[in-house]
Amino acid sequence: MGANSPDLGNQALSKVVEIGITSQLDVVEEIDVDLRTNPGNLVRGKVDSIEISGKGLVVKQDLRMETIQINTNQVSIDPLSALFGNIELTHPTDAEARIVLTETDINRAFSSDYMYGKLHGLKMDVDGQPVTIDIQEANLALPGENKFAIAATFLMRESNEVKKMSATAIPLIHDDGNQISLEILAAEGEGLTLKLVMVIFEQLTALLDLRNFNIPGVSLKLRQLEAQAGRLVIHANSQIEKMPSM
Structure with missing residues (x-):
């Protein structure tokens, strides 16, 4: 696989977002960012999708999320910044989020x-x-x-x-x-x-105010609740105004 492989480029940009999220939370047990694009789209400032998956993220008020998943569709970014390993959005992007809170963590x-x-x-x-x-x-x-x-x-x-x-x-x-x-x-x-x-x-x-779950640059609006046995599942619409950075 060559040094200019699209997979390596995606991995490098994904790692930037992972480090940015980790640096802005009290505790992160696991975080995985899957940024998908190709060199042609990247030159045009387009990222096909971004998927953020986390486990054991501790946010405001010592509130731990058992899991969180955020999925976007196409994202518009500054292509010049991307060449230097940064992700700067040219305008906000919509996403969907799913958060699981356990009874124990609440x-x-x-x-x-x-x-x-x-x-x-x-x-x-x-x-x-x-x-x-x-x-x-x-x-x-x-x-x-x-x-x-x-x-x-x-x-x-x-x-x-x-x-x-x-x-x-x-x-x-x-x-x-x-x-x-x-x-x-x-x-x-x-x-x-x-x-x-x-x-x-x-x-x-x-x-349980959703503003307590906001990662800097990422806001949530509640769409659906599921109070299941032992856990609370929150489905939310998300708007990403800025990718988390160090």
């Missing part, structure tokens, strides 16, 4: 220092009295059938009482495809108020 993020700050010192009214609540523990289960189940233990500071609650909900697409909202189906527990349930779910959905 719960790890839910117990992170970031979420600790969000779930402690919550101010609200209970039976007409102002109270301060600390969520001591919260656990998300994904039982399947497109449902979320939450169990939480919380401390009411004023009375020093520890209480428990549980609730089930279904996820919905919200905020123009940026965020997941939850429709509560049932809730039960001691000292339970609808406001308390909503506060916990609001913090969970804030964690």
